[in-house]
Amino acid sequence: MTPEDIARTSADKMWQLDAVSAAQGMELLSIGPGVATMSMRVRADMLNAHRICHGGHIFTLADSAFAYACNSYGVSTVAQHCSIAFLAPAQPDDVLVAHAREVHIAGRSGVYDVSVATQRGEAIAEFRGLSRSIPRSPIGGAP
Secondary structure, eight states, rough: OOHHHHHHHHHHHHHHHHHHHHHHOOOEEEETTTTEEEEEEOOGGGTTTTTOOOOOHHHHHHHHHHHHHHTTTOOEEEEEEEEEEEEOOOOTTEEEEEEEEEEEETTTTEEEEEEEEEETOOOOEEEEEEEEEEETTOSSSOO
């Protein structure tokens, strides 16, 4: 199998089990070794009291893109630390696009950056995730 085939197979297995991303209305737009792009439309039930997208939904989108990118090698990998900087508010009906990319990987640990923007290219958030692979555990297996 090519690295691209492994990434697609891993993503397909994850998507079958990923109730959170599906419930948020996310779509996996692209997947490759160490990279993933996902989108999500901001719905009315995602708005906070300021009538903008709640930061938790933006974080969840970024975290999901991070998860698909760091699991793209066919090895179960989890988050060990994540942080996010919110740059601008997301408005109702915005389509948010999260681009995740591997920055560095060594042994069982990885560093990934995720940029979240609107469909118009307006920067919404920057997310950094640190990953840790789980030895001898296939995607979808118990840790």
